[in-house]
Amino acid sequence: MTRTPPIARPRLVNRLVNSARGPFAFPTSAVFFSLLIVGLATRILFIFSADHHMNSDHAVVYLMARHASEGQFSAFYWGQYYGGTLLQLTAGAAMTVFGKSIGVLAVVSVLYWSAAAVVLRLVVMRSIGRAAGDVAGIVFWFPGVFLFAQSTIDPGFYGPTLILGLTAVWIVLAMPFTQPWIGWVLLGAAVGLASWTSPMALAFAAPAVVVALVKHRDLRGWAMAGIAAVITALPWLLETIRSSFSSVKPIGGAGGIHIDSFASIFTDMLPTAFPLDRFELVRFAVAFSAVFCLGAVAYFGIRCHVVGAALIGIGSLLVVVVLVVGSGGRLAADSARYSTFLLPVLATAVAWWVTRYRWSQWLVIVLAPLITLGPLAQKSDLFHLSTAARFDPSLTKVADELSRSGHRAVYGDYWMAYAMTALIDERVTVAALVPRRFMPYEVTAAGAVDTVIVVYADQANDRLLQKHTEL
Incomplete structure (x- = not known):
């Protein structure tokens, strides 16, 4: 008479094959x-x-x-x-x-x-x-x-x-x-x-x-x-x-949040980050696939007890909520x-x-x-090594002119301010008009003998200065 085989409690087996060989x-x-x-x-x-x-x-x-x-x-x-x-x-x-x-x-x-x-x-x-x-x-x-x-x-x-x-x-x-x-x-x-x-x-x-x-x-x-x-x-x-x-506190406030805010992540923002986004069919495919992937990873991770996948899926859903609440509205292509x-x-x-x-x-x-x-x-020509065009090339001429004229701290449009400052490694510092980022640059510019403001021609700040000459 054979003995009854021992009864063992079922246990989860590691999904990984023995990796002793590396x-x-x-x-x-x-x-x-x-x-x-x-x-x-x-x-x-x-x-x-x-x-x-x-x-x-x-x-x-x-x-x-x-x-x-x-x-x-x-x-x-x-x-x-x-x-x-x-x-x-x-x-x-x-x-x-x-x-x-x-x-x-x-x-x-x-x-x-x-x-x-x-x-x-x-x-x-x-x-x-x-x-x-x-x-x-x-x-x-x-x-x-x-x-x-x-x-x-x-x-x-x-x-x-x-x-x-x-x-x-x-x-x-x-x-x-x-x-x-x-x-x-x-x-x-x-x-x-x-x-x-x-x-x-x-x-x-x-x-x-x-x-x-x-x-x-x-x-x-x-x-x-x-x-x-x-x-x-x-x-x-x-x-x-x-x-x-x-x-x-949310950056944009909560007043602009609605269903469209969440949809914009998948219909406007996400497709822009992937190839062939100029084609409407591709944008639709990316949006649909992203929604499906997000939901499927969370759902099947929970249902199949695949903890890592479930955590990635649920965490990503929370990230979507944070992006919408934090921005306070739609996330367009410029947020790709x-x-x-x-x-x-x-x-x-x-x-x-x-x-x-x-x-x-x-x-x-x-x-x-x-x-x-x-x-x-x-x-791209990856083997053409050059950093000359890393920033807007026109900024180099402006920076050189400022250096020659003895100006070490000036004001400027935001999209040139820190780029120009970085381009010349702070030999001249440019404090941004709006948004204001770094107070020491502003203090230095305010203390300069001559107030110099560098702006893009025919843009908002240029038109404002032309209109209000007393500034």
Whole structure:
């Protein structure tokens, strides 16, 4: 008579195949790391090519990094009560070693994006499988020309937002660590930095925090996470109190928010960030696919108990809400840069679907780099290294004239002010008329012997000065 077999409780089996042979034992992983290097090298070539252009917004980030390298700390992007300065501080630290240049800032920005691609791969790999993780990382890393370029001209907190939100998700998936307190401290630190960095980073990380609190009921761990969060969020907390809570108020107010505000993200903003956006059919396809991907990742992540996917999906839904509430209205084509924050969920959705079949996953692995690098090679000469056209070339002549005439501090239109200041590395500082960003520039300009105002001909400020000659 045979013995009754022992009855064991069912348990979840790790989706990952034993990886004792290392990541390169899987063909898709070898391709991912190879393409990671290709994408990094291509971005660096692009940074120093004649097609790498920056405007005054991007120039502010560079000037902040310069000041950070000299020990001057700013909690937020100049003139704002949001937008943490992790990127600027990191780039400033790099500038103390490699010198003060826009190239250093741009490379640091790209490194944030590359780190986000790696962490997204880890999250999807733990949740869905290794091949899906590799595909998600590749799609994220090669998202089309617009977002490719965006990774080299980060407006200040986009890369840090991505890496912090994804890191919070990864920490929760990896818990418990060998030493439980490590996971709690890391999670608290990530959430605190996310709070400081941007509302989008906090929204993306929030679902992960909820899962950690529900799944691991450890009061001591909660306390350690809370302490770590408070410490890393101190810049945000102090500035919030000092500004009478301006950092938690919507920028545009809540009066213009309605259903169309949410729809505009998918119908107007998002399609602009992807190839062939001039065709109405393509715009419709992008809008429909984005809505489907966002909902599908959240829904099937919850239904199939795929925690990582569920956290990415729900976090992305919260990001959409934050974008609409924060802006206070519609998000049009000129806000396409915000598409950055939806890249993780779109890449996850694509990877989850195409890895059902081997042929489709390899098709996407081949197409993603081609769709990005093909048009880039068509419109750019990556091997023509020149930074002469990084800013509006006409600004160089104006800056040279100001230097020759002995002017060291002047006023100017916003879209030339910080660009010109960055172009000549603050040998002449230009204080913006509106919006006002950096008070020391204004103080210096106000104290100059002669008041000089530089404006674009026939634009609003020029017409205003012609009309009111007493100014």
